[in-house]
Amino acid sequence: MAALLRPVGAASVILDDALGRVAAIDIVARLNAPPFPVAAMDGYALRWSDAGAPLPCTGAIKAGDTVGARLSPGTCLRIFTGAPIPSGADTVVIQELTEQVDGRIVLLPGAEPYRHIRTAGSNFETGQSIVRAGRRLNARDIGLLASSGHLHARVYSRPRVAVLSMGDELSDSLSPGGGAQIIDANRPTLKALVRAWGGIPIDLGIVRDDPDTLARILSTVDVDLLVTSGGASVGDFDFMGQTLAGLGFKAAFHKVQMRPAKATLFGTLGSLPILGLPGNACAATIAALIFLKPAIALLGGAGRQDAVREWAVLGSAIAAVGPRTTFLRGRLDREAGGCLSFTALPSQDNAMLSGLAGADAVVVRPPSAPAARTGDSVEIVRFDTVAGF
Amino acid sequence: MAALLRPVGAASVILDDALGRVAAIDIVARLNAPPFPVAAMDGYALRWSDAGAPLPCTGAIKAGDTVGARLSPGTCLRIFTGAPIPSGADTVVIQELTEQVDGRIVLLPGAEPYRHIRTAGSNFETGQSIVRAGRRLNARDIGLLASSGHLHARVYSRPRVAVLSMGDELSDSLSPGGGAQIIDANRPTLKALVRAWGGIPIDLGIVRDDPDTLARILSTVDVDLLVTSGGASVGDFDFMGQTLAGLGFKAAFHKVQMRPAKATLFGTLGSLPILGLPGNACAATIAALIFLKPAIALLGGAGRQDAVREWAVLGSAIAAVGPRTTFLRGRLDREAGGCLSFTALPSQDNAMLSGLAGADAVVVRPPSAPAARTGDSVEIVRFDTVAGF
Numbered sequence: 001m002a003a004l005l006r007p008v009g010a011a012s013v014i015l016d017d018a019l020g021r022v023a024a025i026d027i028v029a030r031l032n033a034p035p036f037p038v039a040a041m042d043g044y045a046l047r048w049s050d051a052g053a054p055l056p057c058t059g060a061i062k063a064g065d066t067v068g069a070r071l072s073p074g075t076c077l078r079i080f081t082g083a084p085i086p087s088g089a090d091t092v093v094i095q096e097l098t099e100q101v102d103g104r105i106v107l108l109p110g111a112e113p114y115r116h117i118r119t120a121g122s123n124f125e126t127g128q129s130i131v132r133a134g135r136r137l138n139a140r141d142i143g144l145l146a147s148s149g150h151l152h153a154r155v156y157s158r159p160r161v162a163v164l165s166m167g168d169e170l171s172d173s174l175s176p177g178g179g180a181q182i183i184d185a186n187r188p189t190l191k192a193l194v195r196a197w198g199g200i201p202i203d204l205g206i207v208r209d210d211p212d213t214l215a216r217i218l219s220t221v222d223v224d225l226l227v228t229s230g231g232a233s234v235g236d237f238d239f240m241g242q243t244l245a246g247l248g249f250k251a252a253f254h255k256v257q258m259r260p261a262k263a264t265l266f267g268t269l270g271s272l273p274i275l276g277l278p279g280n281a282c283a284a285t286i287a288a289l290i291f292l293k294p295a296i297a298l299l300g301g302a303g304r305q306d307a308v309r310e311w312a313v314l315g316s317a318i319a320a321v322g323p324r325t326t327f328l329r330g331r332l333d334r335e336a337g338g339c340l341s342f343t344a345l346p347s348q349d350n351a352m353l354s355g356l357a358g359a360d361a362v363v364v365r366p367p368s369a370p371a372a373r374t375g376d377s378v379e380i381v382r383f384d385t386v387a388g389f
Numbered sequence: 390m391a392a393l394l395r396p397v398g399a400a401s402v403i404l405d406d407a408l409g410r411v412a413a414i415d416i417v418a419r420l421n422a423p424p425f426p427v428a429a430m431d432g433y434a435l436r437w438s439d440a441g442a443p444l445p446c447t448g449a450i451k452a453g454d455t456v457g458a459r460l461s462p463g464t465c466l467r468i469f470t471g472a473p474i475p476s477g478a479d480t481v482v483i484q485e486l487t488e489q490v491d492g493r494i495v496l497l498p499g500a501e502p503y504r505h506i507r508t509a510g511s512n513f514e515t516g517q518s519i520v521r522a523g524r525r526l527n528a529r530d531i532g533l534l535a536s537s538g539h540l541h542a543r544v545y546s547r548p549r550v551a552v553l554s555m556g557d558e559l560s561d562s563l564s565p566g567g568g569a570q571i572i573d574a575n576r577p578t579l580k581a582l583v584r585a586w587g588g589i590p591i592d593l594g595i596v597r598d599d600p601d602t603l604a605r606i607l608s609t610v611d612v613d614l615l616v617t618s619g620g621a622s623v624g625d626f627d628f629m630g631q632t633l634a635g636l637g638f639k640a641a642f643h644k645v646q647m648r649p650a651k652a653t654l655f656g657t658l659g660s661l662p663i664l665g666l667p668g669n670a671c672a673a674t675i676a677a678l679i680f681l682k683p684a685i686a687l688l689g690g691a692g693r694q695d696a697v698r699e700w701a702v703l704g705s706a707i708a709a710v711g712p713r714t715t716f717l718r719g720r721l722d723r724e725a726g727g728c729l730s731f732t733a734l735p736s737q738d739n740a741m742l743s744g745l746a747g748a749d750a751v752v753v754r755p756p757s758a759p760a761a762r763t764g765d766s767v768e769i770v771r772f773d774t775v776a777g778f
Contacts, residue, residue: 031563185533
């Protein structure tokens with residue numbers, strides 16, 4: 001997938017629209033911060049070589065005052081956090097380490113030379129890298145961009161991701177006739193995930209199990225990625241794979257060694273990348289986490305952004321798994337002072353969408369992993385670290 | 390804050406607009422899932438009492454076929470995952486546990502009675518709770534809502550949150566004059582956080598240190614929450630607190646025992662809740678995590694939603710802290726098979742916005758906590774578990 005998916009474009013946006021967007025260039029500071037030396041604490045600005053004697057305080061400087069105040073020899077100035085250091089001063093002594101004696105300022109034991117001055121550029125300097133290309137901008141980045149002189153940011157464009165569900169049995173709403181219709185949960189889920197992961201979802205609806213209809217849609221769709229679900233293993237027949245093959249689809253992979261979601265495929269039809277997910281809602285959602293999230297991140301310039309694996313200890317034993325990488329849904333508990341504990345849900349039935357909605361994480365078991373006992377360390381993906389999931 | 394902030398309203402939205410919104414009512418399933426018994430695996434549907442003899446296979450049922458097929462005594466039917474169980478069948482035997490002999494189906498050792506049938510309502514039943522009021526809807530919830538017969542969801546309205554910065558020294562852009570202007574990073578940061586946390590940000594701009602201007606703005610603003618930054622401790626003078634007091638502000642708290650962000654206040658001016666954050670950008674951002682996030686969650690119906698504290702081990706020692714709850718910024722590393730490790734940044738200077746942007750977490754030290762050593766367990770708040778942060 002990383003070899004086939006490239007960022008789709010870039011544009012400048014105002015900072016109000018930059019949250020969650022991905023920087024398209026390395027962004028550097030346009031100024032020094034602070035722009036001039038400033039006080040790091042409230043106190044008195046003075047020349048340390050004058051500090052042996054009581055010093056008259058001849059004025060005050062606060063944040064926002066213009067640069068240019070001068071400190072006369074043998075005096076001090078009251079100064080507040082963020083205020084420009086007056087020329088001639090080399091030290092700020094915090095007010096707690098001073099006292100007034102006969103209207104003059106006397107330093108107390110503990111006062112130290114050359115302290116509490118932030119030099120120009122000590123936070124960042126003009127030209128210094130502030131945000132690297134490929135970083136997804138959070139609110140802290142946006143504050144840093146503003147403070148370094150930026151009103152706009154150049155970001156990658158959001159990829160347009162079309163979502164389509166395959167299957168004669170699917171419907172978007174309750175079927176009044178009471179036939180064998182099943183409500184399509186995949187498009188609502190996948191559209192929400194496309195949005196949460198930085199793409200623009202485009203809904204192509206439900207497509208019946210008819211090769212001509214599918215071919216007509218594929219020949220007209222103009223998007224950066226098409227995500228389908230279903231049609232991959234209706235019984236013995238791989239409808240999606242066979243129809244795509246007939247149209248000239250080049251598969252990068254077709255079937256993967258994971259459980260659930262073995263029936264996942266990816267490749268290109270002409271210039272259109274297609275990700276085919278299983279029809280089962282739990283399998284499609286887990287496969288989206290593993291394949292769709294990196295695909296959107298690659299198209300959106302953020303790199304692969306694989307689901308981050310962390311460690312937890314098992315709250316209860318899990319059985320050995322088969323020859324495929326296996327994802328088990330479960331709940332997390334926090335143990336005081338320690339690690340997270342993971343307890344697999346009693347049912348891993350892929351039809352249990354309610355179980356998936358109630359889960360906090362999946363454990364990821366490598367192929368043919370043996371049974372594991374309570375207290376063993378296992379790899380998990382935490383849903384609360386995945387946007388929108 | 391929890392005593393003063395109430396949800397601001399509710400409305401129905403289509404599922405396409407429901408991501409990140411907070412359910413305003415308990416939502417129950419409008420149908421049974423599955424609506425009728427279905428096969429949980431690909432295999433053969435049969436009556437177990439017939440299974441001693443080879444069974445002719447008289448047809449196939451797949452997902453989407455209408456309900457109503459009948460199994461004749463002494464026969465079996467090919468059946469695929471999700472397909473309706475024919476009347477008369479009580480068992481699905483997976484295809485791997487069968488073989489064809491003379492055109493009939495023979496069961497292999499391991500086949501078991503009454504297996505692989507999902508009964509009607511086994512995922513959820515009509516009237517069963519699907520989403521609780523107060524839950525922030527993720528993509529999995531949206532899929533579950535769709536599959537349980539919902540096209541819309543009733544959600545709390547987004548609170549309108551006005552953001553204002555106080556200070557003569559502040560500017561929105563590079564000052565060509567080269568005076569002592571400081572670029573306001575707080576409004577860009579706070580607006581992004583309001584949006585990330587489910588509110589509608591309203592920008593009231595920079596307000597000079599002038600009581601009349603502030604009073605005029607406060608008398609006309611029509612929002613659910615006003616967030617200010619700055620003006621709380623310009624040297625010895627608490628401009629914001631004193632101006633608000635003169636207008637009849639009722640403080641719920643004014644100054645908090647935390648570091649940074651001691652100069653935080655909260656209360657009401659008439660019916661307007663006001664959260665006053667410090668002017669320093671790092672302090673304002675940390676205070677937003679601790680106070681603004683719960684405030685927006687309360688107004689948005691999601692409960693307090695305090696920043697979640699987790700555990701990590703120290704990657705390097707940290708010093709004892711003073712009498713206030715202390716937040717130290719740092720980096721996280723993952724230790725193989727174990728817990729997260731937290732290493733405090735060398736500078737905790739509150740002016741270092743670049744340091745805040747590069748941090749992964751804060752450690753939370755209780756008041757007067759002693760020094761802690763490498764390997765000690767400490768409480769942290771992970772930024773990657775906080776939307777937009």
